[in-house]
Amino acid sequence: MLFLNTIADVRSQLAAWRRAGEQIALVPTMGNLHDGHLRLVDTARNLAERVVVSVFVNPTQFVQGEDFDSYPRTPEQDAESLRERGADLMFMPEEKEIYPRGREGISFVEVPGVSEGLCGSSRPGHFRGVATVVLKLFNIIQPDVALFGEKDFQQLAVLRRMVVDLSVPVELVGVPTVRESDGLAMSSRNRYLSPNERQKAPALYRTLKGVAECLESGERDIVTLEREAMARLAGAGFEPEYVSVRCADDLAPAGGDEGALVVLAAARLGRARLIDNLRVSSDSK
Ligand code: PAF
Numbered sequence: 001m002l003f004l005n006t007i008a009d010v011r012s013q014l015a016a017w018r019r020a021g022e023q024i025a026l027v028p029t030m031g032n033l034h035d036g037h038l039r040l041v042d043t044a045r046n047l048a049e050r051v052v053v054s055v056f057v058n059p060t061q062f063v064q065g066e067d068f069d070s071y072p073r074t075p076e077q078d079a080e081s082l083r084e085r086g087a088d089l090m091f092m093p094e095e096k097e098i099y100p101r102g103r104e105g106i107s108f109v110e111v112p113g114v115s116e117g118l119c120g121s122s123r124p125g126h127f128r129g130v131a132t133v134v135l136k137l138f139n140i141i142q143p144d145v146a147l148f149g150e151k152d153f154q155q156l157a158v159l160r161r162m163v164v165d166l167s168v169p170v171e172l173v174g175v176p177t178v179r180e181s182d183g184l185a186m187s188s189r190n191r192y193l194s195p196n197e198r199q200k201a202p203a204l205y206r207t208l209k210g211v212a213e214c215l216e217s218g219e220r221d222i223v224t225l226e227r228e229a230m231a232r233l234a235g236a237g238f239e240p241e242y243v244s245v246r247c248a249d250d251l252a253p254a255g256g257d258e259g260a261l262v263v264l265a266a267a268r269l270g271r272a273r274l275i276d277n278l279r280v281s282s283d284s285k
Contacts, residue, residue: 001082001161007140009125010091014052014141017088022049026143026170031055031092032072033081036178036186041085041145043175047145053082054137060103061129072188091141098136108132111165114251115158116176119266119275122241127158131229134159138168146170149179151177153264153277157251177276179205185276192272203236208278211243211263215280221255229265238267238274248279 004010005092018060027040037053044051055078062068073093082090090249099106108128138146147155158173163172166256178186183205184198207229213226222245229243246253248260261280266273 001087003079003098004089004091005093005096005195007093010052010089010140011090012049017050017074023144024048024141025051026137026141026146027051027087028146028148029053029055029078030071030076030188031058032188033078034178034186034188036149036151038076038081038085039178040149040175041082041087043173044147045086047147047173048143050087050088051086052141052143053087053093055090055142056098056133056137058098058129058133059095060099060132061126062110062188063123063126064232067192072191080090090254098142102219109135110163111158111162114154114161118242118244118264120153120154122266125233126196127155130155131162132156135162135166135168137156140169143174147173147175150174151187151276153262154251172222172252178232183209185274187274189272189274192270194270197237197242197270197272198235201274202271203233204238204265204267204274204276205278207232207243207247208265208276210246210264213278215245215263218240229263233267239268241266241268241273245280 004014009154017024025044027044029037032059041051059068059070079090109131110128120127148159150156160172163170165270176221180186182202184202202278211225211229219225226243226245233240245263245266248262253262260282262277264277266275
């Protein structure tokens with residue numbers, strides 16, 4: 001596996017692979033890789049001859065007061081996991097490589113609508129930072145396909161919209177969430193949970209499952225379902241931010257004859273802010 005830090009080196013390597021007729025898959029990450037990320041790499045290997053994994057803790061997607069400085073950084077461990085998993089290139093740029101003019105007064109990508117509400121409400125500017133860095137990575141690597149975890153459901157919706165709005169020539173693939181055996185969605189931020197909080201954490205998944213099952217059995221009083229789910233999370237020791245039933249395609253509020261639904265939630269548990277989501281089986285309609 002190659003390990004490169006500069007845009008120039010990555011571009012010349014990718015040009016060689018492209019000249020050889022090879023397709024490129026990109027897995028963008030912030031490092032501290034877990035099985036969820038490695039599932040993205042496995043899927044990528046089935047979709048393209050070459051798999052590039054970027055590891056960059058992107059400062060512009062952290063809101064004031066969030067964990068940018070303390071975000072876990074484990075580059076040696078990440079390189080080892082990626083090598084074992086058969087990735088071809090780990091791209092780990094310095095901040096100045098990605099933001100040569102700093103973080104202020106620079107061009108940003110705004111994706112209106114789908115980036116508003118849900119996590120967009122509590123993390124203003126977050127999706128702007130995500131869309132910007134992902135477009136930069138697309139411009140640097142020019143992948144044929146890029147893979148993202150469905151755990152960050154709103155992020156994936158924002159990026160799908162960006163790619164359409166800005167005619168970016170890349171196929172986006174969402175990969176289902178990888179869970180611990182008790183249902184907790186894998187996340188680098190799970191390490192912020194104390195042992196006691198870790199025991200409580202699967203209640204988030206159970207709560208989403210409860211809402212999805214009610215919807216699948218025909219219940220359509222969405223406001224009550226969301227309110228009861230918030231209360232259930234609070235009772236389990238969380239500080240819930242939202243539980244929301246939305247249209248899976250565009251995250252519009254559910255309410256009528258829409259197609260597939262998804263239930264999304266965000267809640268704090270101690271130092272950790274956890275997010276998760278579950279699609280509602282469409283057989284229920
Ligand atoms: O999902 C993430 O890890 C990040 O938001 C991403 C897509 C790598 C952009 O920094």
